[in-house]
Structures are given as C-alpha cells and as structure tokens.
Amino acid sequence: MAHIQLIGLSKRFGPVTAVDRVSLEIHDGEFFTLLGPSGCGKTTTLRAIAGLETPDEGQIVVDGKDITYLPANRRRVGMVFQNYALFPHMNVFENVAFGLRARGEPAQEIAHRVRQSLALVRLDGFADRKPGQLSGGQQQRVALARALACRPEILLLDEPLSNLDAKLREETRTEIQRLQKESGITTVYVTHDQSEALALSDRIAVMNNGRLEQVGTPAEIYGKPATAFVARFIGQVNVLAGTVQAVEGSRVLVDLGVGRLWAERPRSDPPPVGKTVQVCIHPENLEPAGADSSNGLEAQVELVQFNGVTTLLRFRAGAVTLEAIVLSRSPAAGLRRGMSARLTVAPEHVLILDDAS
Amino acid sequence: MAGLNDPQPQAETRGLPRPSGQTWSKFWAVGRTYLLAAVVFAVLLSCIGYPLLQTVLLSFTRDGQPSLANYRDFFSLSRPVNLQALGNSLYLSVVTVVLCAAVGAALALFYHRYRFPGSQLFSTLVITPIVFPPLVSVVSYMWLFGEGGVVPGLIRDIFGLSKPPFGLSGFGGILLIHVYTQFIYFYLLVSAALARFDHSLEEAAYVLGASRWYTLRRVTVPLLLPAFVAASLIVFMVSMSSFAAPYMLGGRFRVLSMQIFVSKLNGDMDMAAAQAVILGMICILVVLALRAYEGRSQYTFAGKGLGIRAVPITRGSARHLAFLGGVLLSLVLMLPHIMLVIIALVPQGTWTWQTLPPVLAFDNFRFLFTRPDLWLPVRNSVLMAGIATVAGVIFALVASYLLTKGRFRGRGLLDALVMVPWALPGTIIAISMIIAFNRPLPTTFGKVLVGTVWMLPLAYFINFMPLIVRATSASLQQLDNSLIESALTLGASWFTVFRRVILPIVMPGVLSGALLMFVQAFGEFTMSILLYVVDNRPISIGILERMQFFELGEAAVLGVLQVVLMMIVLIITRRYLGARATQAFF
Known part of the structure; x- marks a missing residue:
C-alpha cells in the first residue's frame, strides 16, 4: 500500500533529457500506467521509482517519505522487467525465493511464501524447472511471482507483455488485472500499447519527449484527448486544422476550409476569434447521413473497408481526409466509392486541442 | 479535476524537506562508479602509465641531461x-x-x-x-x-x-x-x-x-x-x-x-x-x-548465414590423397611436440653420435621431484603466475564491471589503458619497469622494486591482465543489466548481487581468463629474462640454464610440463568459451 508522488523529476543522459520535470501523484492501490512511444521517458520514470536511476532533479516521495536517493535494494518495490530478468542459473523456486533469502527470512517462511506466490500465478509444480525450460508466458508469470513474493508496497511493470504473442498477451493482461485487484497493490505499469493501457488502468499518464502530455482516466484520455499527440497516439482519430470564427458560450465555430463545424473545448476557456486551432473527431462519432444535419460537412466516399462488426469509410472533402467507423449493419455501410454524403457530428464530439507543448 | 489533469502541474515549487543522510546517499548513488573508476585508474597509472612516461622521458635524456x-x-x-x-x-x-x-x-x-x-x-x-x-x-x-x-x-x-x-x-x-x-x-x-x-x-x-x-x-x-x-x-x-x-x-x-x-x-x-x-x-x-x-x-550478415557448404570428396583417389595430406600436415605440425617428448625421454649421456636416440626412459621426469634445480623454477613459476593471476582476477572483475556496466566519463580512456599492455612487447614492459621502479616510489610503498622477486609477478600481472579483462568483459556483456537490477529491487545488497547473480554467471569467463593468464605467465620468457633474480628464476630461465649445461633431457621435461599444462587449459576453456577460447589464447 503506498501513495507515490513525483515532484519535478528530471533525468538527463548526456545531451538527451529523458525525463523533463515530471510531476505526478499515484494513489494508494491504483493501477497507474505510463504510456508513450519508445524514448518518451516512461521507462526512465519507472526506473527512478525503482531506484535504478538517480534523478538529476526533483523528488520521489512515497507515503510522505523522500526516497529519491534511497538505494533500490532498500525500497519495498517489486519490479517485472521487459525481458523478465529471471536468473538463468537458478530454478523457479530459487528465483522466487531470491528476494526473501536476501532479506533473511526463515527457510520455512520462504518455502511457504514461494508456494503461495507460485499458486497465485498458477505455476504450482514448476518449482524445479530452470527458466530456459519455460515458455515465454510461464517465464513472465515467474517474474510476477518473484516480484510479489516479497510483498512489496509498489509493483512496477515494464512492458511485461511485449514479448508475448497476441493471444497470450490478452490472457496475461486479464491475469495481471486480476492479481492487482486481488492484492490491491499500488501498481505502475509502463507500455507503448494504448489498448493495454486503456484496458488495464485506473489512470493513465501519456508521455512524450520526457514530458507529461495528459493524465486522466482511460475514458478521459480516450474521449477527451488534450493534445494532438494524445489524440493520435491513443486512437485512430481525425485531427483537422482550422480557424476560430465565432464563440458562443462554451461553443466555438471553427472554419476548416472545407466547411464549418461547431466545436467544444472541454478543459479550458474557449480560444479567441481568429486563432488557428486543431480539432479532433473520433471516427465513431462521425455519422454519414446522420439525422441531425445541423453540424456537418459534405464529402465524397474514397474507400470502404469491411472489418466485420464495423466498417471503415474514408471520405474526402477538398484537401481534407476524414475517417468514419460505422456498424456494418447500419445503412451508412452501404455507401460506395464515389458517392457523396453529409457527415454530421455533435458539437461536443468536436474537440479543440491544446497547443503542442 | 482540471488541475489534476494538467500536463505540468504547479508541484515543482512544492517539495518536502530532505531527511538527514540524504547527501551521503546521493553521493553514494552517483559517486560509487567514480570511486571504483578512481581505484582502477590509480592501479593502471602506477603500473603502466607511470613506467611508460618515465621511459619516454628517459629516451630524451643522455647521462641525465635533456638531449x-x-x-x-x-x-x-x-x-x-x-x-x-x-x-x-x-x-x-x-x-x-x-x-x-x-x-x-x-x-x-x-x-x-x-x-x-x-x-x-x-x-x-x-x-x-x-x-x-x-x-x-x-x-x-x-x-x-x-x-x-x-x-x-x-x-x-x-x-x-x-x-x-x-x-x-x-x-x-x-x-x-x-x-x-x-x-x-x-x-x-x-x-x-x-x-x-x-x-x-x-x-x-x-x-x-x-x-x-x-x-x-x-x-x-x-x-x-x-x-x-x-x-x-x-x-x-x-x-x-x-x-x-x-x-x-x-x-x-x-x-x-x-x-x-x-x-x-x-x-x-x-x-x-x-x-x-x-x-x-x-x-x-x-x-x-x-x-x-x-x-x-x-559486416553483420542479415539472416542465418549458411556458411560455405563443405563438399564431400567422392573420387576414391582424391579422397586418399586428401587423407594422406591431412595426416602429413598434422604430423608436421606435431613434430616439435613429438621431438620435445622424445628428448625428455632420453637419459643424460645416452645419445651421442647416433642420428636417433638409442635409449628412452623416464629418468628425467623423476629428477623433477629430486633435483632442486629442476623443481625450484617450476615452484617459482607456479607461485609468481599464481600471484599475478589472483591480482588479475580481482582487478579484472572491477575493471570489466566498469567497462561493460559503468556509465561515467573516461570509459574510453579506461578501455584504451587496459589494452595498452596487450599491444606492447614484453621487452618494453620490462624495460619501462626497470626504468620506473629503480628508486623508491609512494606507489611501491617506498621500496626499490628492481632487484627484488616482485618485479616478475608485477610484470606478469601487467602484461597478461588484458587477457582476463577481455574474457571477463565478454561474459559480463552477456549478463543482462536487468538481472542485476531485478536482484536489487528484490532487496539484495550489492554483495549478495555480486555473489549470487554476477559471479555465478560470469564465472566461466573469469575462470577461463584466469587459466589463460596463468599458463601465459607460467611459460613467459621475454620479461623473465630481463627481470629475474637468483631467488625467483622461473621455468623458462630453468630451461635456458639446463640447455647451457647440455642437460637437454631436463630442459625438455620442463617444456613438456608447460605444453601439458597449456593443453589442459585449452581443453577446459574450450568447454566454457567454445571456439573463442582458441583466439583468447593469444
């Protein structure tokens, strides 16, 4: 159980600033994800929490105690590494027992806790195997059991699923979620896979170039991305450039060059008239031939792609390309290449993005 | 709500008072690597840098005057x-x-x-x-x-x-x-x-x-x-x-x-x-x-290299010819070894005018246990090579760790300095040691090393230490950092990490390097002839002395001993290092 605060954390490697003044709070028992492309600083942040990197600036505070320079072996964290980092010269039992032995627990207690941890990850009966004799998924679970055996206050997971094949990834993902909810341990999870992040997390921090782009629940991050980076990173969205023409209350009229749309800015005050802005529209919110025709654009079908439950439609309006996703059984799925349609969208689904940081 | 989700919250100015002892923790976290590096540099500079510098300086003087x-x-x-x-x-x-x-x-x-x-x-x-x-x-x-x-x-x-x-x-x-x-x-x-x-x-x-x-x-x-x-x-x-x-x-x-x-x-x-x-x-x-x-x-070859396929020789006569060639070539290559063994088996005074030896016996090998002028050089070489190797292992563990895992400025320089003795001929190492250590120095505890038994083990250490650093570095390179890190996050102390994770994994490399260093030092000749004193005549000087007394059989026995030792080491290291062992032998 732990509450983690990162305060103005920075880490440079030579000329590269890997983490740039990151401040966050991670609540007790939360499943918190650091999400971003490779090189965005998410792993460095995680390693700083583990005590494997010494920050150049800032503080790491756990339960009110500053642990910025506390050596890794004196923090009560469990970490699962991307490549699992199982000790190749020890069998499964010895691997899981390693941390307990290092802490000098009595032998009986060690045996008990190792059995317990292996049962937790459903690997009873594998104690005598060497890591080399296990499949990728099994190695992954040993790594998890090893991290949990010491009953850490914080569980750190560094891309734990990236070395598994697609099917196993789904299974293990559910498994990790179950373990985390059962144990209630504060968990920090690093991934570059947005679907993983959305499915698992209580909250997500999206990082880019060492900085935080946005922190929020999966629904907020997905539904109301703050920046173009977050919008593009999280999903397949339409990001369009335009100019503010009018402001009415919280609603903003944006001229996109090929038509005008009413938009909203969920997080802060509307921008002034005349300002150049970017707007984001999720493809599932674009309705070809929708009922409410007041807020929309005329466009031509360029491509129809049948994907089972849904169908992707790509439209062109002047120089602008727009993608819409509709249910395959809806009438809009019957549109064909070359046909014209009016794409409508509710104003609250046209999101004005913050300027790039 | 909005405040919490802001990308860069106001928190930078906040911050908690640091508990006492933080300065030391921070110093240790950041300075550990530099501390180790300082020790390694000190050893390298006093053993290699200083003697070479003195040699260069001396080369620009004549009778004490710059010239x-x-x-x-x-x-x-x-x-x-x-x-x-x-x-x-x-x-x-x-x-x-x-x-x-x-x-x-x-x-x-x-x-x-x-x-x-x-x-x-x-x-x-x-x-x-x-x-x-x-x-x-x-x-x-x-x-x-x-x-x-x-x-x-x-x-x-x-x-x-x-x-x-x-x-x-x-x-x-x-x-x-x-x-x-x-x-x-x-x-x-x-x-x-x-x-x-x-x-x-x-x-x-x-x-x-x-x-x-x-x-x-x-x-x-x-x-x-x-x-x-x-x-x-x-x-x-x-x-x-x-x-x-x-x-x-x-x-x-x-x-x-x-x-x-x-x-x-x-x-x-x-x-x-x-x-x-x-x-x-x-x-x-x-x-x-x-x-x-x-x-x-x-060049890295993309994909799995198939290698040049070996073509079986099918024509009968060509097969025989190739086989014969192989036998002859192997004989030619082993001729010196065979000769050495034969000479070792010839008792003193039995082979005079004949082209081939008339008598073969094990007399000379018995002398190894009875005559001090034969076993003393062996004992000296074992001792001195052993001392050098133990020092080499300790030094190599630290230096290799810094070279492969350390992040600090000056790593390139360290890499270069470690490899200098590998590049230099034994004559130069010996000469520079004579030049540098012929007066009391703080690094030699105020003693004059020239003329003492310590010159040779030190020379062996300097000259062959790169072998073991290379072998150790190679196996450390294969040791994934995350293994060390996961051990740390599991609460292991640095000593435990070293003993239970690093050592078991790099042991084959260290052991192979140590064995290679030992045999090289054991049979070393060039520095030995320049630096030996009466009390530490090594095995190579023993061979020379026996030859001077025309005790060829006794000289050959000492040679056979070295060859056998090298064969054993080659077999062991090949098991650990595979084909790399053969290259490490140089």
Missing part, C-alpha cells in the same frame, strides 16, 4: 646498427605476414571447402602450435632442424652426405618458427569469416548476372577482407615483438626487440628507452589501425 642524442644515434647513418635492426624487424614481420597469410588462408579454405575421412580431426589438429610457449617451440625446432638436429642428420645419413645439408639459424630460422607459431591467426580468423559467410550472397550475385570473377571480386573478397586485414595486423605486431626466436637463433641477424635487450645488458638505459619508444610506437600504431579498421568494417 636528442639517443634518437640521433638511433637514426645515424654512419653507425646504422639500430636502423638495420629496425629494417630487419620490419622486413621479418612483412615476410612473416605474407607467408602466414598464404599458409593459414590456404588451410582454412581447404578444410572448410572439402569433407573427407578425418577432415574434422585434422582441422582441429591445425591449432596444435598454440599449446607451445614461445621459448619451448624455439628449442624444439633447434633440436629438429638446427645444426646437429635430427632432420638434417637424417638427410645426411639417407643421402650419404659428408655433413648436414642445412641448419636452422638466422633470418630463415626465425622465419620458420614465426610461420609455425603465427599462421594460426590467419587460419582462425579466416575460418571464422568463412563460417559466417553467407553462401546465398554469392548465389544472389550469380542470379543478378554476375560472372564468377566479378562475384569473387565484388562480393567474396570484400566480405573476407576484414579477416585478412585483422590477421595481418596482429601477425605483424606479434612478429615485431617476437623475442625468443631472435634471441636463440638470431646470431648476427639483429632485430629491434633484441637491440633493447642488448642496450640493457650494456647498461645503456637511455638508448634502451629510445629503442623501446620507437618499437612501442610501431606496435601502438598497428593496434590503432586494427581498432579503426574493426570499427569501420564489421
């Missing part, structure tokens, strides 16, 4: 002894490279290309020359081909000549021994390149319409070239540093490494320093060229 006289004399055209020696060294090295390339590459191609009964065994036996310490191989060759040697004697008898037709000495003698001991570099490097070589590249060239000649010129040769260049540079360097062969056989054919020895004997240390600087510069230049070249032209 260029040494270099003027060196390059003097009126007394061109030194220039001639330099020329001889260069000439000898170039010819050695050419001959070694021809022999080594031909053998590598032959054994990789064709498969016939016994070809596997024969290709392994090619490496037999590496289990020969330099002095022992020279001695064996003298017994075989020298004046009064067995082979010229046999030829004389068979053809009824009045005197032996030839006797190994001078340039030709040195060259033969160089080729015998050094063609291996070409054989191994070219073999490795051939094994990596992806035959489908040649096939791709043919499919693209290239002729055989064009493919050879544009595909095959460029891909094998790095192996040739690397082997050439190594052989050149080893030949330049060679000492045992010129010392035993050179006669009036003087080379640069011998000149250093002669200057030292004459007490002309100023000149010895200048000669050492010139020889050292050449060796360092070659190593720099090697490094630059290796950095530039490492």
Whole structure:
C-alpha cells in the first residue's frame, strides 16, 4: 500500500533529457500506467521509482517519505522487467525465493511464501524447472511471482507483455488485472500499447519527449484527448486544422476550409476569434447521413473497408481526409466509392486541442 | 479535476524537506562508479602509465641531461646498427605476414571447402602450435632442424652426405618458427569469416548476372577482407615483438626487440628507452589501425548465414590423397611436440653420435621431484603466475564491471589503458619497469622494486591482465543489466548481487581468463629474462640454464610440463568459451 508522488523529476543522459520535470501523484492501490512511444521517458520514470536511476532533479516521495536517493535494494518495490530478468542459473523456486533469502527470512517462511506466490500465478509444480525450460508466458508469470513474493508496497511493470504473442498477451493482461485487484497493490505499469493501457488502468499518464502530455482516466484520455499527440497516439482519430470564427458560450465555430463545424473545448476557456486551432473527431462519432444535419460537412466516399462488426469509410472533402467507423449493419455501410454524403457530428464530439507543448 | 489533469502541474515549487543522510546517499548513488573508476585508474597509472612516461622521458635524456642524442644515434647513418635492426624487424614481420597469410588462408579454405575421412580431426589438429610457449617451440625446432638436429642428420645419413645439408639459424630460422607459431591467426580468423559467410550472397550475385570473377571480386573478397586485414595486423605486431626466436637463433641477424635487450645488458638505459619508444610506437600504431579498421568494417550478415557448404570428396583417389595430406600436415605440425617428448625421454649421456636416440626412459621426469634445480623454477613459476593471476582476477572483475556496466566519463580512456599492455612487447614492459621502479616510489610503498622477486609477478600481472579483462568483459556483456537490477529491487545488497547473480554467471569467463593468464605467465620468457633474480628464476630461465649445461633431457621435461599444462587449459576453456577460447589464447 503506498501513495507515490513525483515532484519535478528530471533525468538527463548526456545531451538527451529523458525525463523533463515530471510531476505526478499515484494513489494508494491504483493501477497507474505510463504510456508513450519508445524514448518518451516512461521507462526512465519507472526506473527512478525503482531506484535504478538517480534523478538529476526533483523528488520521489512515497507515503510522505523522500526516497529519491534511497538505494533500490532498500525500497519495498517489486519490479517485472521487459525481458523478465529471471536468473538463468537458478530454478523457479530459487528465483522466487531470491528476494526473501536476501532479506533473511526463515527457510520455512520462504518455502511457504514461494508456494503461495507460485499458486497465485498458477505455476504450482514448476518449482524445479530452470527458466530456459519455460515458455515465454510461464517465464513472465515467474517474474510476477518473484516480484510479489516479497510483498512489496509498489509493483512496477515494464512492458511485461511485449514479448508475448497476441493471444497470450490478452490472457496475461486479464491475469495481471486480476492479481492487482486481488492484492490491491499500488501498481505502475509502463507500455507503448494504448489498448493495454486503456484496458488495464485506473489512470493513465501519456508521455512524450520526457514530458507529461495528459493524465486522466482511460475514458478521459480516450474521449477527451488534450493534445494532438494524445489524440493520435491513443486512437485512430481525425485531427483537422482550422480557424476560430465565432464563440458562443462554451461553443466555438471553427472554419476548416472545407466547411464549418461547431466545436467544444472541454478543459479550458474557449480560444479567441481568429486563432488557428486543431480539432479532433473520433471516427465513431462521425455519422454519414446522420439525422441531425445541423453540424456537418459534405464529402465524397474514397474507400470502404469491411472489418466485420464495423466498417471503415474514408471520405474526402477538398484537401481534407476524414475517417468514419460505422456498424456494418447500419445503412451508412452501404455507401460506395464515389458517392457523396453529409457527415454530421455533435458539437461536443468536436474537440479543440491544446497547443503542442 | 482540471488541475489534476494538467500536463505540468504547479508541484515543482512544492517539495518536502530532505531527511538527514540524504547527501551521503546521493553521493553514494552517483559517486560509487567514480570511486571504483578512481581505484582502477590509480592501479593502471602506477603500473603502466607511470613506467611508460618515465621511459619516454628517459629516451630524451643522455647521462641525465635533456638531449636528442639517443634518437640521433638511433637514426645515424654512419653507425646504422639500430636502423638495420629496425629494417630487419620490419622486413621479418612483412615476410612473416605474407607467408602466414598464404599458409593459414590456404588451410582454412581447404578444410572448410572439402569433407573427407578425418577432415574434422585434422582441422582441429591445425591449432596444435598454440599449446607451445614461445621459448619451448624455439628449442624444439633447434633440436629438429638446427645444426646437429635430427632432420638434417637424417638427410645426411639417407643421402650419404659428408655433413648436414642445412641448419636452422638466422633470418630463415626465425622465419620458420614465426610461420609455425603465427599462421594460426590467419587460419582462425579466416575460418571464422568463412563460417559466417553467407553462401546465398554469392548465389544472389550469380542470379543478378554476375560472372564468377566479378562475384569473387565484388562480393567474396570484400566480405573476407576484414579477416585478412585483422590477421595481418596482429601477425605483424606479434612478429615485431617476437623475442625468443631472435634471441636463440638470431646470431648476427639483429632485430629491434633484441637491440633493447642488448642496450640493457650494456647498461645503456637511455638508448634502451629510445629503442623501446620507437618499437612501442610501431606496435601502438598497428593496434590503432586494427581498432579503426574493426570499427569501420564489421559486416553483420542479415539472416542465418549458411556458411560455405563443405563438399564431400567422392573420387576414391582424391579422397586418399586428401587423407594422406591431412595426416602429413598434422604430423608436421606435431613434430616439435613429438621431438620435445622424445628428448625428455632420453637419459643424460645416452645419445651421442647416433642420428636417433638409442635409449628412452623416464629418468628425467623423476629428477623433477629430486633435483632442486629442476623443481625450484617450476615452484617459482607456479607461485609468481599464481600471484599475478589472483591480482588479475580481482582487478579484472572491477575493471570489466566498469567497462561493460559503468556509465561515467573516461570509459574510453579506461578501455584504451587496459589494452595498452596487450599491444606492447614484453621487452618494453620490462624495460619501462626497470626504468620506473629503480628508486623508491609512494606507489611501491617506498621500496626499490628492481632487484627484488616482485618485479616478475608485477610484470606478469601487467602484461597478461588484458587477457582476463577481455574474457571477463565478454561474459559480463552477456549478463543482462536487468538481472542485476531485478536482484536489487528484490532487496539484495550489492554483495549478495555480486555473489549470487554476477559471479555465478560470469564465472566461466573469469575462470577461463584466469587459466589463460596463468599458463601465459607460467611459460613467459621475454620479461623473465630481463627481470629475474637468483631467488625467483622461473621455468623458462630453468630451461635456458639446463640447455647451457647440455642437460637437454631436463630442459625438455620442463617444456613438456608447460605444453601439458597449456593443453589442459585449452581443453577446459574450450568447454566454457567454445571456439573463442582458441583466439583468447593469444
């Protein structure tokens, strides 16, 4: 159980600033994800929490105690590494027992806790195997059991699923979620896979170039991305450039060059008239031939792609390309290449993005 | 709500008071690496940097006065002894490279290309020359081909000549021994390149319409070239540093490494320093060229390299011919070993005028346990090589850790400094130690080291430490950082991490490096002859002494001991390191 605060954390490697003044709070028992492309600083942040990197600036505070320079072996964290980092010269039992032995627990207690941890990850009966004799998924679970055996206050997971094949990834993902909810341990999870992040997390921090782009629940991050980076990173969205023409209350009229749309800015005050802005529209919110025709654009079908439950439609309006996703059984799925349609969208689904940081 | 989700919250100005003891923790977290690096640098600078610096300084003095006289004399055209020696060294090295390339590459191609009964065994036996310490191989060759040697004697008898037709000495003698001991570099490097070589590249060239000649010129040769260049540079360097062969056989054919020895004997240390600087510069230049070249032209073959397929020889007569060739070649390569064993089995005084020995017995081996003049050198070498190796292991563990896992400024410099002794001939290391340690120094606890038994173990440490650093670094490189890190996050102390994670994983590498260092130090000759004192005569000096007393059998026994030890070490290290062991032997 732990509450983690990162305060103005920075880490440079030579000329590269890997983490740039990151401040966050991670609540007790939360499943918190650091999400971003490779090189965005998410792993460095995680390693700083583990005590494997010494920050150049800032503080790491756990339960009110500053642990910025506390050596890794004196923090009560469990970490699962991307490549699992199982000790190749020890069998499964010895691997899981390693941390307990290092802490000098009595032998009986060690045996008990190792059995317990292996049962937790459903690997009873594998104690005598060497890591080399296990499949990728099994190695992954040993790594998890090893991290949990010491009953850490914080569980750190560094891309734990990236070395598994697609099917196993789904299974293990559910498994990790179950373990985390059962144990209630504060968990920090690093991934570059947005679907993983959305499915698992209580909250997500999206990082880019060492900085935080946005922190929020999966629904907020997905539904109301703050920046173009977050919008593009999280999903397949339409990001369009335009100019503010009018402001009415919280609603903003944006001229996109090929038509005008009413938009909203969920997080802060509307921008002034005349300002150049970017707007984001999720493809599932674009309705070809929708009922409410007041807020929309005329466009031509360029491509129809049948994907089972849904169908992707790509439209062109002047120089602008727009993608819409509709249910395959809806009438809009019957549109064909070359046909014209009016794409409508509710104003609250046209999101004005913050300027790039 | 909005505040919490802001990308860069106000928190930067917040912050908690730091608990006491944080300054020390921070220093330890950041400074640990630098502390270790400082220790390693201190050892390197006092053992290698300082002696070399003193040597360079001394080379610019004559009788205590700053002067260029040494270099003027060196390059003097009126007394061109030194220039001639330099020329001889260069000439000898170039010819050695050419001959070694021809022999080594031909053998590598032959054994990789064709498969016939016994070809596997024969290709392994090619490496037999590496289990020969330099002095022992020279001695064996003298017994075989020298004046009064067995082979010229046999030829004389068979053809009824009045005197032996030839006797190994001078340039030709040195060259033969160089080729015998050094063609291996070409054989191994070219073999490795051939094994990596992806035959489908040649096939791709043919499919693209290239002729055989064009493919050879544009595909095959460029891909094998790095192996040739690397082997050439190594052989050149080893030949330049060679000492045992010129010392035993050179006669009036003087080379640069011998000149250093002669200057030292004459007490002309100023000149010895200048000669050492010139020889050292050449060796360092070659190593720099090697490094630059290796950095530039490492080809990684995409996909799984198929290697050049070995073609079975099917025609009966060709098979027999190839088999016969393999047997003959292996015999030629093992002839010196066989000779050494035979001499070791000849009791003193039984072999006088005969071409072949009339009596063989184990008398000489018994002396090993009864005669102090035989077992003392063995004991001394075991002790001194042991001390050097233990120091080497400790030093290598720390240095390799810094080299592979450390993040600190100056790592490149550390890497270079560690490898300097590998590049320098033993003569230079010995001479620079004599120059530096002939007065009390703080680094030698205020003692004069010259003339004490400590010079040799220190020299062995300096010269062979790179072997073990390289072996240890190689296995540390394979040790994933995350293993260390996960052990730390599991709460293990640094000592536990070292004992339970790092050591078990790098042990094979460390052990192999240690064994290699031990055998090299055990049979070392060049530095030994320059630095030994009465109380620590090592085994190579023991061999020389026995030869001077014409106790050839006793000398051979000491040689057999070294060869057997090297064979055991080669077998053990091959188990741990695989084929890399053979290359690590140099």
